[in-house]
Amino acid sequence: AGMSVPTAANIDTLSQHFPLCMQNLHQTLRANSHLKHLGRLQYTLFLKGIGLSLEECIIFWRRSFKLITDEKFNKEYRYNVRHAYGDVGGDANRRGRGYTPYSCQRILTEPLPGPGQSHGCPYRTFAPDNLISLLQKVGVSDRELLRGVKEDVGKQRYHIACNRVFEHAHRVEIKTVKDQGTLGAAQLDTIVHPNTYFKRSWMLKH
Numbered sequence: 001a002g003m004s005v006p007t008a009a010n011i012d013t014l015s016q017h018f019p020l021c022m023q024n025l026h027q028t029l030r031a032n033s034h035l036k037h038l039g040r041l042q043y044t045l046f047l048k049g050i051g052l053s054l055e056e057c058i059i060f061w062r063r064s065f066k067l068i069t070d071e072k073f074n075k076e077y078r079y080n081v082r083h084a085y086g087d088v089g090g091d092a093n094r095r096g097r098g099y100t101p102y103s104c105q106r107i108l109t110e111p112l113p114g115p116g117q118s119h120g121c122p123y124r125t126f127a128p129d130n131l132i133s134l135l136q137k138v139g140v141s142d143r144e145l146l147r148g149v150k151e152d153v154g155k156q157r158y159h160i161a162c163n164r165v166f167e168h169a170h171r172v173e174i175k176t177v178k179d180q181g182t183l184g185a186a187q188l189d190t191i192v193h194p195n196t197y198f199k200r201s202w203m204l205k206h
């Protein structure tokens with residue numbers, strides 16, 4: 001099935017296909033009606049990567065920041081979203097294109113989030129117990145799986161933990177496409193980009 005065009009209104013629904021880093025940002029945004037700069041940038045670029053248009057992305061952020069006025073939004077936040085999309089600012093290379101959505105590598109090597117910040121990869125940035133709580137909150141509760149995740153993160157194999165969760169969440173669909181031979185080996189490679197996680201999840205579930 002073809003991908004329906006993402007809009008500000010269906011991000012909540014689509015977020016079930018997001019990797020943990022983006023689910024964490026989405027939940028934090030919903031809980032606080034706010035996200036700090038680096039989290040906003042990480043999330044904006046991811047949303048751009050799933051095909052959310054600049055117009056819809058601005059609507060998404062405007063509606064999500066429920067506690068501020070239009071004036072404050074326009075003055076402090078709108079420009080950054082446009083900048084990420086390459087609609088304003090940037091050097092000649094970036095003009096018109098904006099910034100590239102971050103890979104896992106990029107996200108995993110950023111400075112750790114400080115108090116109140118939510119960017120980064122939760123497999124790395126969360127203390128193990130908080131990580132398990134976060135996973136349970138997004139519906140990952142299999143004990144064997146959680147044990148595996150704990151082991152992975154203990155060895156600092158963060159993206160392996162993420163792939164383990166993906167494979168478990170999609171095990172039925174992966175088995176089906178493997179049996180049918182409809183998904184090539186390359187399409188089941190280890191995920192190293194949040195946007196690949198989303199795309200693959202969406203594809204397998206549709």
Ligand code: SF4
Pocket residue numbers: 019020021022103104107108120121122123158159160162163192193194197
């Ligand atoms: Fe996100 Fe990559 Fe971390 Fe998975 S491994 S949560 S996709 S940064």
